Amino acid sequence: MTSAPSSDRIWTAALVVIGDEILSGRTPDKNIGQIASWLNVQGIRLKEVRVVADDPDAIGEAVNLLRVRNDYLFTTGGIGPTHDDITVDAIAAALGVAVEIHPQARAVLARYYETRGGLTDARLRMARVPAGASLIENRMSGAPGIRHGNIFIMAGVPHITAGMLESLTGTLEGGSPLLSAQVGCWVAESEIADLLGEIERAHEGCQIGSYPFFREGRTGANFVVRSTEQARLDRCVSDLVVGLEAVGYPVLVGGI
Numbered sequence: 001m002t003s004a005p006s007s008d009r010i011w012t013a014a015l016v017v018i019g020d021e022i023l024s025g026r027t028p029d030k031n032i033g034q035i036a037s038w039l040n041v042q043g044i045r046l047k048e049v050r051v052v053a054d055d056p057d058a059i060g061e062a063v064n065l066l067r068v069r070n071d072y073l074f075t076t077g078g079i080g081p082t083h084d085d086i087t088v089d090a091i092a093a094a095l096g097v098a099v100e101i102h103p104q105a106r107a108v109l110a111r112y113y114e115t116r117g118g119l120t121d122a123r124l125r126m127a128r129v130p131a132g133a134s135l136i137e138n139r140m141s142g143a144p145g146i147r148h149g150n151i152f153i154m155a156g157v158p159h160i161t162a163g164m165l166e167s168l169t170g171t172l173e174g175g176s177p178l179l180s181a182q183v184g185c186w187v188a189e190s191e192i193a194d195l196l197g198e199i200e201r202a203h204e205g206c207q208i209g210s211y212p213f214f215r216e217g218r219t220g221a222n223f224v225v226r227s228t229e230q231a232r233l234d235r236c237v238s239d240l241v242v243g244l245e246a247v248g249y250p251v252l253v254g255g256i
Helices: 031-041 056-068 087-093 103-112 122-127 160-167 193-202 230-246
Strands: 013-020 044-052 072-076 098-103 128-130 134-136 143-148 153-154 179-186 206-215 216-225
Touching: 013 031, 013 056, 013 122, 031 044, 031 072, 031 160, 044 056, 056 072, 056 087, 087 098, 087 128, 087 143, 087 153, 087 179, 098 103, 103 122, 103 134, 128 143, 134 153, 134 160, 153 160, 179 230, 193 206, 193 230, 206 230
Parallel strands: 013 044, 013 072, 072 153
Antiparallel strands: 098 128, 134 143, 143 153, 179 216, 206 216
16 A cells, blocks of 8 residues: 655656667657656656666666665566566676566466467566566566566566556555646747746745747747646746746747
C-alpha cells in the first residue's frame, strides 16, 4: 500500500533506456514520455534519463550511479529471448548477485507458451532474474518484468511497458502529483524573461517553464506553470496572465 502523500518529500526516479536500436535512430523511443507521465500521477518526479548501448559495462555503470541518487530506477529494453538481450546479466553483475531462473516466471511462461510451441530454451531466458528479485506482472505477452530493490526492469516495447506500469500503479510510495497549467501568447520570450522570473519568485512552490516557437511567420511562446498545490497553481497562473496582458501581450489560456 502507498502511504499518504507528503508535500515536503519529493520522490525521484531515473530511467535507463537500453538498446543499440535507440542510439542508431532505427527505433524511436516512446517510453520516456509514458513513464514520465505515469510517475507524475504516482507523485514521483522523473529527474534524469540515460540512453545506453547494449553493453554490459555501460548498463552497469548507469544502473549503479542512478539507483543510489534516486528513490527509484527504471530500465527499458533488453529482457527478451535473444542473445543480445543482456540487461538482466548486466544488472546482476552491477549488483554483485547471480542470475537465476525465477520459478514463478518459469511457470507463467510455461502456461503462456503451452499452446504456442512450448517453453524453449530461448523463451526460458525471459524467466532469468538477478537473484533476490520479484516479478512485475505482464498481461500482454507473458514475460514478466523484474523488480530488485528500487530497480524496475521492464520491456522496451511501449505497449508492454504500459501494461507493466499499470501493474505497478498504486504500489510505489510517492508524494503529491505535479499539477500543471499552460498559457500562451505571441511574444519573444526574451522580451518578458524578467517578468517570468519575478512572477515565479513571488509564488513559492511554483515553477514556470517557457517554450518558444515560430509559426505563421511569428514568434510566440507557451508558458507552463507547475505546482503540487492547485490553489498555488491557480494564483500563479492568474498573476502570469495579468502580468503579460499588462505589458501588452494578450494571453490564450491553454496555450497556442
